[in-house]
Amino acid sequence: MTRVLVVDDQFLIRAGLVGVLNAAPGTEIVGEAGDGEEAVALAARTSPDVVLMDIRMPGMNGIEATEKILAQASDPAPKVLVLTTFDLDEYVYGALRAGASGFLLKDSGPERLLAAVAAVSGGDALFAPSVTRRLVEAFARQTGGAGVGGGGERPPDLATLTSREVEVLELIGRGLTNLEIADHLFISEATVKTHFNRTMSKLSLDSRAQAVVIAYETGLVTPGR
Template sequence: MIRVVVADDQPMVRAGLTALLDAAPDIEVVAAVADGRAAVDAAREHRVDVVCTDIRMPGFDGISATRELSGPDVEEPVAVLVLTTFDLDEYLFGALEAGASGFLLKDAEPEELVAAVRSVAAGNGTIDTSLTKRVLREVVTRRGTRPVVASPENGRATDLLTARELDILLLLAQGMANEEIAAELTLEVSTVKSHLARMMPKLGVRSRLQAAVWAYQNRIVEVPG
């Protein structure tokens, strides 16, 4: 069972998200709260798998909550799925830089939300497909985000990863799911997952989404479009 905290300052939205997620047979909403501070407290109290949080909330917002739950210095991170009605860059990149595992617009279909929760709970990450290319292009070409490296002495990904891990990273950066990667490389899905589990600590990332961004940051692949 995937244990979830929902955080949104609008009661109707909060109730709707809770009802939608609770209807899924493998998801349980253990707390529904109105601000980021309460989300952090509830996540730690209930030891949840995922926090679904709005970005814009009074006081302690979703980005601040994400930073406390899944930032680079957090010893026991919780996966955060950020939800918003806005696709403005400042919120999108603020959430990703704070450590979010996924980003979804609130006008997404109900099944997309449920799938996104399952994805971030599994460590896969997710992002609204309409935003993917803009995310990657912005990260590389305009914001000048500092590349993540596992350690200074280890160098670039081609030195950190095995040939098979690099193959998987390249396909991952194209947006392929585990099943698609497995089919492309003639592997079992379980084998792909095992390679990903070994790869991500080498890169210093916690999700497939962050691994894809890492590949673009470090010029392992070209920015699409």
């Protein structure tokens, strides 16, 4: 059973999301929130598997709420799936930078919504990686490592990583799957996962999408290359 927290400041959109998810087998709605502060409090109380997070809300926006939810969560932390009206949205970039696992357009149909929830809850590497890379390429260079709408932290130093971990991070930034990375580096998929898990730990990352952002912001991957 996938436990979902739905966050959106518009009642009709929130109700529609809840209706679709409630009708899907294997999904349970553990709470609804109309703003970021309520979302943070509900996430702490209900420990959802997935948070559907509206990105632009009055008061605490989705970036700040994502940061707080992931910071306070016990292991395993919930997967945050950002809801947005525009695919090239600097606020969505900020949310991915803060640790969100992916994003979904609000005009997506029910099948797309359910597929996205299933993807992130099942530990899928990255939902819609090509779209996510396009978003990251659009904003990584212009932000210069400054967070959008969040704390403005600089990207981490990659000096703590081994040469192999750097290679894996670069290929993740280019959008390759673990299997593709394994084939490229002539190592097993399990070894790729080990290197990436160590990278996540060393750089204090919460999601693969966040790793893609870091790969661009540190210059490991160049937009358009």
